[in-house]
Amino acid sequence: MPDFLAAARRHLDDGDFLHQHSRMPNAVQLWAYGAECTLKALAFKQHRFTFDANGRPTNNFAQHLNEIPKETKRNPNPLDLLSLYNAAQTGTNGLMGPQTAFEGWSIKDRYEDGSQLQTKIDDYKSDAAFFRNMLNSAMLPEGL
Template sequence: MIARVPTTSAEHHFAHAAERHYWDAVLLHDNGRLCNADHHFGFAVECALKSLLLRFTSAVTLNPKKEGKPGSKRPWYLDPATGKPRDLGHLPWVAADLALLARGRSATRTAAALGGLSAFDAWSVEERYRDGTAVAAQDVAARRTVAHAIITVHQQALINGGLL
C-alpha cells in the first residue's frame, strides 16, 4: 500500500508508476513477453528510485533550474564535483547518483538493495524501438529479482516514512 501524499506531487506519481510498471512487468514476464517485461522492470526501478530520492533526500529536486530547459519536470541535483545541475534520466545511472540514497542509518540496507543494479548496466530505454533480439531470458530474470528488491525497499520506506 502506498503512503498518502498529495496526489499532485511527483513523489505520488513516481510511486504509483513504480508499482504499475512492476506488476505489468511480472504479468508480461510470466506470459513469456520478455522484451516488454524487461522494459517495464527498468521503468519500475527507475520510478521507485526517483520516488525515494525525491522523498528522502534533500539533494534531489524538481524545482526549476537556473540553467537548462525552463519548466523541466525531470528530477535533478547539483553535482558536487562540477557545481552544475545533473538530471536523473533513465537507467542505468552512475553510482554517484544512487549514492545519494545510501547515507546515514539506512546506508547498509539501501546499499544492499541497490547493489543489484548492475543487472541494469546494459538496460536501455532505447530497446523499446528495437526488434527485441538483444533481450536475453536470463537478463530479464535477473532484472526481475532486482526490481522486486527495489520495489520492496520502496514499499517499506513509504510505510515507515523513511529508509530504515
C-alpha cells in the same frame, strides 16, 4: 508534477503481468522503468532533488537508469542514476541499489526486437524484485 511512487508501482506490476504472459522484452522494459521510478521516488522522499519549472527533477535525477549525464563544470564526475542514488545514501538508513542492476539494459532497447534481453530475463526479474522490496521498505510510515 510526476508521481514517481505511483509510476514505480505501476511499471513493476505491469512488468510482472507481462512476464506472466511470456512477453519478456516488454516486461524487462517496464521493470527497468519501475526501478528508475523507485530510485526517483526514494530520492525525492529523501529530499535529494526538487522539481524545476518544467516539472523535471533537479540534481541529475531526471536521467534514465542507464544514462550518464554530460560532463559539466558543476558535474565533473558524471554518474548514472543508480550510482548517483547510491552515492547520495548516507548513514544507517541508507538504501543501496545493487551495483549491477539492469546491466545490459538500455532505454534504447525499446526500438529493438527484444532478443538482446532474453538471455538475462532471470537477472532482470531478480532486479525488479529487489527494487520492489526497496520501494516497499522505504515507503512504510516508519521507513526513511
